Amino acid sequence: MSPPVRPPIPLSDADQARARAESLDRDKTVSTAEKTPSSTQIKIPIALMGHHISSGNAALDTLVRTAAARNGLDPCLILSVMRAESGFNRSAVSVKGASGLMQLMPETAARFGVRNIFDPEENVMAGARYLRFLLDRFRGDVRLALAGYNAGEGAVELYGLRIPPFQETQNYVRTIYTRYTGIHLGPPSIATPTVTASAAVGDPKEKNPTYNQVIKLTSSNGGAGR
Secondary structure: OOOOOOOOOOOOHHHHHHHHHHHHHHHHHHHHHHHOOOOOOOOOOHHHOOOOOOOOOHHHHHHHHHHHHHHOOOHHHHHHHHHHHHOOOOOOEOOOOOEOOOOEOHHHHHHOOOOOOOOHHHHHHHHHHHHHHHHHHOOOOHHHHHHHHHHOHHHHHHOOOOOOOOHHHHHHHHHHHHHHHHHHHOOOOOOOOOOOOOOOOOOOOOOOOOHHHHHHHOHHHOOOOO
C-alpha cells in the first residue's frame, strides 16, 4: 500500500473523548432497539416459526397477518378458526345468525365495534380481538379459548374452567386444536378432553343444562360462531 498523500492529523484529547461518547451512544441505541420488541411483534416461540398456512387468498392472508400482529396472535390460529367457522367464505351465515369469515354473532360483533359484519376487515379484526380476549381470560389456554369462542366464555366459566360437555363444542375444540397444533408440531395424539359438568345455576336438579340453556345464561358473553 502506498503511504497517504498527507499524514493523518492526530485527534486532540477533546476530539477523542467526544468520539468515544458518540460511539457509546450508538451502542446503547442499538442495544435498546434489540431488547425492546415492537408493539406489533407477534410473540411466537422460536419452535413455531417458519410454519404457515394460507386461506388461498393473498389479500385475506395479508389481512389475517395484520390482525394477528395487532393482537399478538399466531396468524395460523386465526386461519384455523376461520377455516372451521366459515371455510373462508366472507358471506357465510349460520342457522343461528353467526356471520362472515369469523362467524361473529351479532352481539359479539357489536361488542367489538363492528358496523358491517360482512366487511372482511371488520369481521377478521373483531374475531382476532375476541380470540385475544379469550386467551387472556383463560391464561393462554388455547383449548379453553376455542371453547369460549364456540360456546361463550360464560359457559366455560360455568363449568369450572372446563370445556363445556356439549358435543358440538367438544368436537369443535378437538378439530381446531388438533389441526392447529399439527401445523407446528406434526400430527399430535390428543384425547378427548374429560369434562365433569358443574351444577347448573338456579336449578340444583339440572346438573347438565342444554347447550341452548347455557347460551341463554351467558347471552351477554355469547360465543362468536355457531
